[in-house]
Amino acid sequence: xxxxxxxxxxxxxVKTGGLGxxxxxxxxxxxxxxxxxxxxLPLLSAIPDVYRKKMQFVCSYDVPLGxxxxxxxxxxxxxxxxxxxxxxxxxxxHREQVYGEFDDGERVAFFxxxxxxxxxxxxxxxxxxxxxxxxxxxxxxxFLKEQYRDVPGFSDIKTIFTIHNLKFQGKYTDYxxxxxxxxxxxxAEHQLLSDPHTANYLQAASIYCDEITTVSPTYAxxxxxxxxxxxxxxxxxxxxxxxxxILNGIDYKAWNPANDKNLPLNYDxxxxxxxxxxxxxxxxELGLKEDAEIPLFVIISRLTEQKGLDxxxxxxxxxxxxxxxxxxxGVGDAEYENAFRxxxxxxxxxxxxxxxxxxxxxxxxxxxxxxxxxxxxxxxxGLTQMIAMRYGxxxxxxxxxGLKDTVNETNGFSFVxxxxxxxxxxxxxxxxxxxxxxxxxxxxxxxxxxEDFSWKASAKEYRKLYNKxxxxx
Numbered sequence: 516x517x518x519x520x521x522x523x524x525x526x527x528x529v530k531t532g533g534l535g536x537x538x539x540x541x542x543x544x545x546x547x548x549x550x551x552x553x554x555x556l557p558l559l560s561a562i563p564d565v566y567r568k569k570m571q572f573v574c575s576y577d578v579p580l581g582x583x584x585x586x587x588x589x590x591x592x593x594x595x596x597x598x599x600x601x602x603x604x605x606x607x608x609h610r611e612q613v614y615g616e617f618d619d620g621e622r623v624a625f626f627x628x629x630x631x632x633x634x635x636x637x638x639x640x641x642x643x644x645x646x647x648x649x650x651x652x653x654x655x656x657x658f659l660k661e662q663y664r665d666v667p668g669f670s671d672i673k674t675i676f677t678i679h680n681l682k683f684q685g686k687y688t689d690y691x692x693x694x695x696x697x698x699x700x701x702x703a704e705h706q707l708l709s710d711p712h713t714a715n716y717l718q719a720a721s722i723y724c725d726e727i728t729t730v731s732p733t734y735a736x737x738x739x740x741x742x743x744x745x746x747x748x749x750x751x752x753x754x755x756x757x758x759x760x761i762l763n764g765i766d767y768k769a770w771n772p773a774n775d776k777n778l779p780l781n782y783d784x785x786x787x788x789x790x791x792x793x794x795x796x797x798x799x800e801l802g803l804k805e806d807a808e809i810p811l812f813v814i815i816s817r818l819t820e821q822k823g824l825d826x827x828x829x830x831x832x833x834x835x836x837x838x839x840x841x842x843x844x845g846v847g848d849a850e851y852e853n854a855f856r857x858x859x860x861x862x863x864x865x866x867x868x869x870x871x872x873x874x875x876x877x878x879x880x881x882x883x884x885x886x887x888x889x890x891x892x893x894x895x896x897g898l899t900q901m902i903a904m905r906y907g908x909x910x911x912x913x914x915x916x917g918l919k920d921t922v923n924e925t926n927g928f929s930f931v932x933x934x935x936x937x938x939x940x941x942x943x944x945x946x947x948x949x950x951x952x953x954x955x956x957x958x959x960x961x962x963x964x965x966e967d968f969s970w971k972a973s974a975k976e977y978r979k980l981y982n983k984x985x986x987x988x
Contacts, residue, residue: 516985518545518552519642521630523623523651524613525554527594528562531613533763533898534649534679537730540766543595544970545977553640555633557626558590558601560609566592570601574636578604578629580621581697587629589636600637602629620687621695623716627654631663641668644984646675650685653720654696660723661703673984676724678717680895681738681745682821685716709746721750725984727758730896731917735760743893761977762920763896764970765905770881772906777878782907784964787957790882790907797883800876801867803840810949811840812911812942813884815877815899818847818855818870823890823913828854829935830942835862839946841888842867844880881906886928886945890938894918900927904963909956911945913938926963 524530526539542552570590577584588603602608607622616622630652634642647655656674663669689712693699696714698707706722709715721727729735735758737743739751751758772790773783779796782789791807798805812834816822828851834841835858843855855868869876881887887903889912896917900910910927912918922929928945930937948956 516550516644516981517640517642518550518644518646518981519630519634520552520554520646520648521627521652521655522554522648523557523626524559525556525599528556528566528599529559529613533730533896536766536898537677537679537763538648540764540970541973541977543597544764544974545981546597550978550981551640552646553598553600555600555602555630557608557622558588558603559613560611561613562601566594576632576636578625578632579697580625580628581693581695585625587632589633600633602626602633604629620685620691620714620716623651623685624654624691624695627652628658630655631658631669634669635666642672644673644675644981646677647720647724648677649679650683650717650720652676653685653716655720656723656725657698657703657707657719658696661698661701673726674724675726675728675980675984676720677728677730678721678738678895679730681717681729681743681747684718684745684747687714687716688712689714715747718747718750721747721754725757726980727751727754728980729758729760730763731920732760732762733919734893734895734916737893737916759980761973761980762917762968763898764973765898765901765968767905767969770902770905772882775878775882777875778882779879782882784907784961787907787960793879794883794885797842797879798840800879801842801869802863803842803867804864809838809840810885810946811842811883812886812888813841813880813908814843814845814888815880816845816847816889818843818845818851820848821892822847823892823933823938824848824851826890826933826935826938827851827888830939831858833939834942835865837942837946838950839942840865840867842869842880842884844869844871844873844877846870846872881908884908885949886911889913889918890930890933891915891918892933897921901966901968904966905968907960907964909945909959909963911941921966921968926959926966 522538524535526535570592573589575588578587590601707714707719852870858866859868887910894916903910912922914929914931930941
């Protein structure tokens with residue numbers, strides 16, 4: 516089976532978030548003698564030269580986009596056993612930012628159209644399935660059925676559209692439908708409109724694709740509800756038979772306390788005393804009171820309302836009066852950054868605010884912490900809680916999306932309702948187990964470290980989905 520996996524970013528080339536992790540890990544986990552899966556990406560200027568120098572030029576061709584014909588260059592590179600295609604156009608992709616440009620609607624439209632044009636130039640590879648990811652590739656299923664259905668073989672291609680975060684949909688003025696997409700006077704013109712003047716790329720993909728997936732089973736259920744559906748819940752209820760949630764995984768080689776080079780001391784489930792020594796080193800690094808007996812809670816996150824930081828902010832005075840420490844790593848909204856800075860200055864032995872990106876420190880925090888706070892308002896999947904468990908750090912989460920699918924009373928702590936009182940009660944439960952039931956705490960650590968959140972399980976579920984589509988060929 517031939518699968519072409521389309522995404523706007525993929526680790527190790529470019530990664531801004533969870534999508535990059537998925538696109539960098541899932542294809543190599545799926546690949547086998549029965550599944551020829553290849554990845555297609557834009558040749559962004561953010562891709563390091565170490566990879567650019569290894570790429571091989573294949574050919575160039577024009578891509579029709581509305582009234583335009585735009586250049587596209589095709590490059591290839593094999594990485595970790597997977598063949599990657601890179602689409603070059605300096606006008607669209609030679610930018611300082613991966614996203615956030617004034618013409619993102621046109622940039623991703625070009626990429627979606629170029630994916631289909633590129634299929635005509637792939638020697639010896641024709642996809643049975645196009646696996647598209649998030650709104651940056653949402654127009655692929657739309658263009659396929661509206662503008663390429665008469666091209667030989669294209670009507671047989673099946674499409675999967677994976678939603679990594681429904682909040683980001685790709686909404687633009689309806690002017691783009693004709694001028695950029697060339698879809699005026701087609702059925703897609705109506706399917707694109709979320710209101711009389713707004714074209715919604717993700718909405719159209721959710722209607723046109725053959726199967727929809729989300730990055731956790733619970734999130735697939737949640738987006739059918741108005742609270743989580745971001746205005747598109749009606750589509751997901753109508754298409755519930757074609758909607759499935761498949762939990763993301765984590766890279767067990769990159770996240771392994773037994774050989775993590777970022778840690779002062781390596782350890783595993785049989786040497787958790789060494790984890791306590793990592794905590795002492797981390798406390799010293801962060802300027803906290805060095806005491807292995809004090810439970811250290813950490814947050815590694817974007818500091819935004821979606822991540823539940825409003826709850827944490829509200830509870831900072833309560834946390835101050837409890838026998839615990841709190842360290843934060845991340846950047847985000849100014850009100851949260853400033854609140855953590857204030858408490859870190861007020862009581863530096865109890866609070867630490869690292870308002871920055873720091874990959875090495877994140878590894879040391881996963882290893883040195885006792886509890887990982889992930890109180891999200893909504894969370895499509897979440898990797899933080901999985902990584903924390905890998906390091907024997909117990910997650911404390913709100914039961915939503917992938918957090919609900921991965922955390923239970925045997926491997927962590929959770930609360931249901933999104934309010935500060937429920938979160939504080941869960942914190943107190945964690946403190947009670949830590950101080951008064953050390954044997955139970957250790958059992959929970961062992962259970963957490965024994966969980967299998969590798970990409971093997973996710974790949975197995977995607978193969979089932981690919982096979983389901985194959986039966987309809």
